[in-house]
Amino acid sequence: LLPGPVPRWWAGAVGRALGWGPEVEVYDGLAGRGPGLSEAVLARPALARRMRECGLPLVPWGRTEPYARLAGLPWRPDALRYESKSRAHALFARILAGGGHPAVTLPAQWRAGSRRAAVRWVAARARAGESTVLKSEHGVGGSGTTLVTPERVRAAGGARALVRGLPRGPLLVEEYVHGPAEGEAPRDLTYDGFVDGEGRPHRVGAALMDVADGGYRGATVGPGVVPAQLEGPLLAFGAAVGRELAAA
Structure with a gap:
């Protein structure tokens, strides 16, 4: 199941590299560039039924509440702890504080208390010529991650307009390491x-x-x-x- 579309040759090329058999089914273009692959499958009852009845395990990238509904599993909010970007950052910081990894650099990260605070962070950093990474609290594989350069802020008409176009929810502000x-x-x-x-x-x-x-x-x-x-x-x-x- 793929959120974006892939070329016709993709399944065969990847299948040969990974040793897949010809019976592998590929469903692409389900959610475009946005989040919500599980929601997209749930909105297609025939596809959701196919996933549930094929007799194979569902392997998600994140154990979200929509995925639990798709898989017919119970769900609790703490199931997302391994997809938490702030908790991952704290884990990395704790490991680095223990020493032994001098070659690893951890970018600074701050939690924006509100969207207005995130706008102020982005605007100030853009004025200083610095790029910023905005992250949602949860999401893997780049989901909920936006690289904001000073040029991108100007093109959007300012930091407020740029942040307004991001998905709802808490935001983490992170320095961009070149x-x-x-x-x-x-x-x-x-x-x-x-x-x-x-x-x-x-x-x-x-x-x-x-x-x-x-x-x-x-x-x-x-x-x-x-x-x-x-x-x-x-x-x-x-x-x-x-x-x-x-x-x-």
């Missing part, structure tokens, strides 16, 4: 791993993400993808995060 120039070194690195059903963390590896305008479009992981001098610190920090999540 990475290396295009072509100088890899940008948008991440750690790929998972915690199994027994609570054990597993490493997949260091990965290079494909990010467009704050949106995650996939990642490449494997030998040689990330240079060794960057891979070591990344794997160490990712493993530390995995241990904390496994213990939570």
Whole structure:
């Protein structure tokens, strides 16, 4: 199930790379660029029924309330704790405060008490020539994340007009950390791993993400993808995060 449309060749190309069989069904263009993939499926009763009756597990990116309705599962607000951007930031800060990860830089993050406060933050930073990242409290894969440059503020007619166009809900204001120039070194690195059903963390590896305008479009992981001098610190920090999540 994909929120945006994909080319006709996409399913075959990805299927060959991942070893999918020809029986894989792909439903794309369900939610466009906005959030709400589960809501989009629920609005299509035949597709929702197909998902429930196919006999296969539903694997979400986030355990939201609409997903719980789609899957027929009970839901409580604390199910979103692993998708909380502020709690993730606090976890990273706690790990870095313990030492041992000097190569990792954590951008500063503030919670805007209101939309008006977020407008003031964005306007002040734009006047200083600084870019800002605005984030909703929950959302994965770039959902609810907006990169705001001074140029974008001017094009929107000011910070107030820009913030008005964002999804409703609390906003986090985060400094934008400039990475290396295009072509100088890899940008948008991440750690790929998972915690199994027994609570054990597993490493997949260091990965290079494909990010467009704050949106995650996939990642490449494997030998040689990330240079060794960057891979070591990344794997160490990712493993530390995995241990904390496994213990939570």
